Amino acid sequence: MRELTLHLLDLAANSISALSQNISIEVVEDTISDRLCMSVKDDGKGMDAEMVSKVVDPFVTTRTTRKVGLGIPLLKAAAEACNGSFKIESEPGAGTFVKAEFQRSHIDRMPLGDLAATFLTLLIGTPDVHWTFRYKVNEREFLFDDRPVKKELGDIPLSEPLVINFLRVYLSDGINSIRPQDYM
Amino acid sequence: MEKVKSLEDLKKLRQEALEKRTAKAMSGQKEIIVGMGTVGIAAGARETLKAILEYIEKENLTDIVVRQTGNIGLDSYEPIVQVVIGDQPKVSYGHVTPEVARRIMKEHVVGGVALKENRIEG
Numbered sequence: 236m237r238e239l240t241l242h243l244l245d246l247a248a249n250s251i252s253a254l255s256q257n258i259s260i261e262v263v264e265d266t267i268s269d270r271l272c273m274s275v276k277d278d279g280k281g282m283d284a285e286m287v288s289k290v291v292d293p294f295v296t297t298r299t300t301r302k303v304g305l306g307i308p309l310l311k312a313a314a315e316a317c318n319g320s321f322k323i324e325s326e327p328g329a330g331t332f333v334k335a336e337f338q339r340s341h342i343d344r345m346p347l348g349d350l351a352a353t354f355l356t357l358l359i360g361t362p363d364v365h366w367t368f369r370y371k372v373n374e375r376e377f378l379f380d381d382r383p384v385k386k387e388l389g390d391i392p393l394s395e396p397l398v399i400n401f402l403r404v405y406l407s408d409g410i411n412s413i414r415p416q417d418y419m
Numbered sequence: 420m421e422k423v424k425s426l427e428d429l430k431k432l433r434q435e436a437l438e439k440r441t442a443k444a445m446s447g448q449k450e451i452i453v454g455m456g457t458v459g460i461a462a463g464a465r466e467t468l469k470a471i472l473e474y475i476e477k478e479n480l481t482d483i484v485v486r487q488t489g490n491i492g493l494d495s496y497e498p499i500v501q502v503v504i505g506d507q508p509k510v511s512y513g514h515v516t517p518e519v520a521r522r523i524m525k526e527h528v529v530g531g532v533a534l535k536e537n538r539i540e541g
Contacts, residue, residue, distance in 0.1 A: 236460070236461055241460050241461065241465065244455065244460050245457050245460050245463055246455070246459065247488075248455050248456060248489060251487075251489070253488050269439045275452065306457040306458060319498060349465070351467045352465060352466075355469070355472065356455075356465055356468045356469060356472070357487075359472060359485055360453065360455065360485060360486050360487030360540060361487055362486075368446050378447065382427060383426055386428070387426065387429040387430065387433060388429065388433055388436075389433065391433055391436045391437065392484065392485055394472075394475065394485040395436045395439075395481055396476045396478075396480060396481065397435055397439075397481045398432065398434050399438065399472050399475060399476045400431055400476050401428065401429065403472070403476070403504065
């Protein structure tokens with residue numbers, strides 16, 4: 236993975252596989268304390284303590300087509316290499332919370348990448364999930380909850396061209412308006 | 420630069436979208452599935468899906484279902500895109516870059532003729 240947002244996409248894919256109905260993604264940048272924190276919270280099937288302790292091990296995965304899952308171990312290694320931290324909290328039947336924190340200015344920190352495209356593809360590609368996206372830079376934040384949009388649209392699918400246009404512009408404007416100037 | 424969108428715009432948009440949909444005969448559901456497991460994402464599936472959405476938006480294509488799925492199980496072919504049109508059998512494509520995705524949209528999804536290149540058999 237070359238971007239942090241690709242890791243977010245990977246974490247979100249895990250949440251979808253865990254049959255979550257509500258998934259919240261947060262990215263918080265603090266230029267003063269020099270931290271970048273991202274997290275994914277879901278209400279999927281969760282994991283027991285043993286599975287949680289194993290999931291950061293590259294030789295554990297629930298998938299059956301291939302035996303090695305690398306998404307989470309790679310993210311953990313990336314965070315720890317950037318003077319950061321990584322944690323997973325999970326409970327069977329309740330859901331999972333994954334959080335990775337980085338020193339924002341660390342030379343090895345991956346660029347955040349295309350946050351708007353990440354949110355857009357998740358939102359449209361998995362319309363049955365209730366998504367909440369939050370992007371915060373210092374004291375300014377952009378919050379997107381798909382519920383009012385879906386309520387307003389009724390039976391119009393999110394993949395209709397007018398809707399794609401609306402969501403694409405809405406998300407990228409919201410994100411770009413608070414994106415730090417030294418953005419990377 | 421487009422004007423900042425607000426949720427108010429959605430009401431108008433819903434009406435427009437409804438008119439477009441009813442004007443069109445419901446001719447065979449078209450579904451596009453993009454594999455978004457760890458391997459697919461690392462191989463560029465987000466850019467592939469983004470290119471598909473941009474094509475739908477640009478060409479104003481209505482009544483197309485786009486969805487993502489987990490690992491399809493053919494890692495070396497990622498990014499993988501599958502196309503289902505009406506009751507025709509599912510067609511799978513491998514190594515779908517944004518450029519290949521636009522060709523699939525143009526020739527297969529709109530034109531009705533599946534690509535010979537990038538096909539995954541079986």
